[in-house]
Amino acid sequence: MLLFGSCLLGNKAASQSLETILDVNNFLNDALWYADTFITPATDAAVYQASSVWVTTPQKKKLWDFGINVHFNSFFVPNGNRDFNIKNSDFSFFEIQGGDNVNVPTALGDDKQVYLVGYINDGQNDNEVRIKTPEGIDMGSVVYPYLQASLGLWYGTEIIGKYSYKVELKRGHYQVYGGGIKHNLSQYFPKLEAQNLALSAFAGYSNEEISFGFLSADTEQYEALGLNEITGLVDTFQFQLNGAKRWGKFEAMAGLITNVSDIRYEVGGQDGTPFFIVPVKDYVNDRLSEIYKTRTNVIGELSGRYQFGHFFLQGAVALGKFVNTNVSLQYEL
Incomplete structure (x- = not known):
């Protein structure tokens, strides 16, 4: 670790002490x-x-049947995930100005x-690094639109893709895209289809990118640290089963979703010309690999869909650790 810290030192290295190296490493640990x-x-x-709503219906599509949807997704931020407590004992470099602990x-x-x-x-001197x-995002809910399209293939198989442009949030942005394959299962059980029941299985992949403002410091010694933004990069593999029952033009659907997500992080921002030869962000990004993680989620989804002509209106809610709702307008040829 000391060797790592010494690599950060600039052309003042000859005069800089072991204390400097320790200070730099402690700063990186806190960040x-x-x-x-x-x-x-x-x-x-x-x-x-x-x-949410990768599968709009488990029904079997005919060959080359095409659909395009506009979705509006709403995620409700639970109170328990909005803040956390920090104490001076959590840090090896920083101290909280004016207190010992505070919620942030x-x-x-x-x-x-x-x-x-x-x-x-x-x-020679102790140089202050002072950051906010x-x-x-200071939002009770996050609403964003995205597009989704589907195409019927052979044997009750369907390919599905979704894409959202980069949605700007307060002090951040969010984007998602991905694709998957759905296969109708009820075609193998004629008695189910005779009762207007449908079953399907789905497997898909999505990439999510979410960014926020992070740490910045403007001091005489450190013009910028290059940590102004932090981004979470998420690769999610999703598997789900869906069942539905139709009554005329209305269809009710339930689904069980399991997904596995690999989560990576990176920081970015303007590189200053402080007393480090190499930007601090490069070393922070290297060390962020220490907190990469894999998450597994099991999510229940309920939805209802109503048909009028070639159009469908659908509302859905996903329940688990969080609550996520989705409303979509769909057109099918």
Whole structure:
């Protein structure tokens, strides 16, 4: 670890002390801990947002049947995921200005900020590094639109794709895209189809990207640390079973979703010209691999769909650790 820290030192290295190296390493440790605690609730929520309404109906589509949908997704931020407590004992470099412990927002929280202060000794002086804790999105719910399309293939198989443009949030953005395959199962059970019952299985992949403002410091010694933004990059593999019952033009559907998500993080921002030769963000990004994680979620989904001509109106709710709702207008040829 000391060798790692020494690589950060600039052309003042000859005059810089062992204390400098320790200060730099302690700073990086604190940045890593804060990054994990701040953004993890948001990446967990991103998985729920990407999971909804891949399957609009388990019914079998005919060959080359095509559908295109406009979805409006609403994710409700639970109170328990909006803030967390920090104490001076959590840090090896920083101290909370004016107190020993305080609640601060996660990326899903409000815009409350406090100052964190630390000092890096350059061999001669203690140089203050003073930052504000990052703000959350300060939104009770996150609403974003996306497009989804489907195409019927052979043997009751259907390919599905979804895409959202980069949706701007308060102090952040969110984007998702992906694709998958649905296969109708009830075609093998004629008695089910005779009762207007349908079953299907689905497997898919989605990529979610969610970014927020993070740490910045403007001081005489450190013009910028390059940690102004933190991004969660999520790769989700999803598997689900769906069943539905039709009554005329109305269809009710229930689904059981299981997904596995690999979550990575990176920081970015303007590179300053502080007393490090190499931007701090490069070393933080290297060390962020220490907090990469894999999440497994089991989610229940309920929905209802009504047909009028070639159009369908559908509402759905996904339930699990979080609550996510979805409303869509669908057109099928």
